Amino acid sequence: MRRLAASLAIVLVTSTLALPADAGGCPQVRVPGAEYAEVTCLDDLTTVGGRTNPADYAGLTHSALPQPEAVPGIQVDGYFPDTSRTNANNGWNHDSQFVLRLPHRWNGGLVVAGSPGVRAQYANDRAISDDVLAKGYAYAATDKGNTGAEFYRDGTKPGDAIVEWNHRMTELTRAARKAVTRYYHRAPREVVAAGISNGGYLVRWQLENHPELYTRGVDLEGTLWKADGPNLLSFLPPAIRGYEQQNPSLIEKAGFNAKSSFLWDYHYTVYWKLTQRIYAAELDPTYTGTEAAYDYSARPQAQQAVRRIALTGKIGKPLTTIHGTFDSLLPITQDSDVYAAMVRRAGREHLFRYQRVEAGNHVDGLVDAYPDRLVPLVPLLRKAI
CATH class of the missing domain: 3.40.50 (Rossmann fold)
Structure with a gap:
């Protein structure tokens, strides 16, 4: 336009x-x-x-x-x-x-x-x-x-x-x-x-x-990429599982604030599954399972790909x-809280x-x-x- x-x-x-x-x-x-x-x-x-x-x-x-x-x-x-x-x-x-x-x-x-x-x-x-x-x-x-x-x-x-x-x-x-x-x-x-x-x-x-x-x-709310996690490939799958199993505790354990639960329907429908799917396709293209079943800790090829784009905190x-x-896409405890700690560790x-x-x-x-x-x-x- x-x-x-x-x-x-x-x-x-x-x-x-x-x-x-x-x-x-x-x-x-x-x-x-x-x-x-x-x-x-x-x-x-x-x-x-x-x-x-x-x-x-x-x-x-x-x-x-x-x-x-x-x-x-x-x-x-x-x-x-x-x-x-x-x-x-x-x-x-x-x-x-x-x-x-x-x-x-x-x-x-x-x-x-x-x-x-x-x-x-x-x-x-x-x-x-x-x-x-x-x-x-x-x-x-x-x-x-x-x-x-x-x-x-x-x-x-x-x-x-x-x-x-x-x-x-x-x-x-x-x-x-x-x-x-x-x-x-x-x-x-x-x-x-x-x-x-x-x-x-x-x-x-x-x-x-x-x-x-x-x-x-x-x-x-910059996206955090960290090879050993957390990153969106590690916290979105359990959130998706929790939503599909109607188990809010799994979503909370994934890092999402319980007070934000009124946003979860929208984010599951619009963001969570699509985001998990397309970033797995980018960083782990051999994966063929569902979004909910993805286990980042068991995917060394994905971890190697993330190392190519990972942050260090050394600003x-x-x-x-x-x-x-x-934040119901990149929960703060799994993202910027972690990055702040990385910056501190980097001096x-x-x-x-x-x-x-x-x-x-x-x-x-x-x-x-x-x-x-x-x-x-x-x-x-x-x-x-």
Whole structure:
């Protein structure tokens, strides 16, 4: 979906330099390494009047989240070289798509995000992009290199698709830093990695492996991958068994907060089985049993694949982690509590700020259904960024 609020200039980019403005006054911004890009001059870069895809961010925020004022500037939509074609945005059917937004009034900062779940590059537009643009930040986001419920088909070895997620975040950050520097004629004073869920995992991995690219990071309920567990392959199967056997104690033993039980019907139907199935397909493709019967402790091949993407807690730049106690997809006791302990053991506690939020769930869209029982987390994410 495209909503163009002003003149449109389309260019094929191959260089690393920003070109002078064209006859219509729209500069031709070039992104290093991009195979193709379109440059659009917009009266509004936000989701209110800009170029985006609402389907990418549906359900991630609650209806009371404030709408931004119009932010004029330049948007670059494009893709890096890739052979997979799971992302249909912009009619391209090409993966490794990105978006770069450059506000006319720049505060000197750059926020880089990866998409949550298996969504595409516009998934953070309401939660992150709208707010940071209004504050004057430049913004860049990646689709992580593969999208959709069959993302696991990308690659040849178990874990390849998720390995690519980290590569694409690094690739975009390097390119966005250069594009921003050339466009504004000065380097960004700070570069913030930010993300939700799988996007939060990317933030953690980047600060552990490429801290030189960032000033700091903010993750909301980042996915924890740990070879010896816990991870979603270890706690989702017993939760599924508990639900199917009508035994809530099994769900609680898997790490889910008993006070969040009003959310379990929805999460079983929408998230638990699908999530278990597609990540087992990615990390343990020889498994042929049911989601409920999966036993991660008995699957050494899965553990080996997880080692390729595992986190260590050895962050090299300041990180803020926010997680809700009612998270019914990635329970806090099996995720961010564990990651906080990993950071402490790694001797990096001085770089870490951890905010546990009572009654926060994994997606803020459910706040509209339970306004008296859930606390929205995206406002806290915005504040931390």
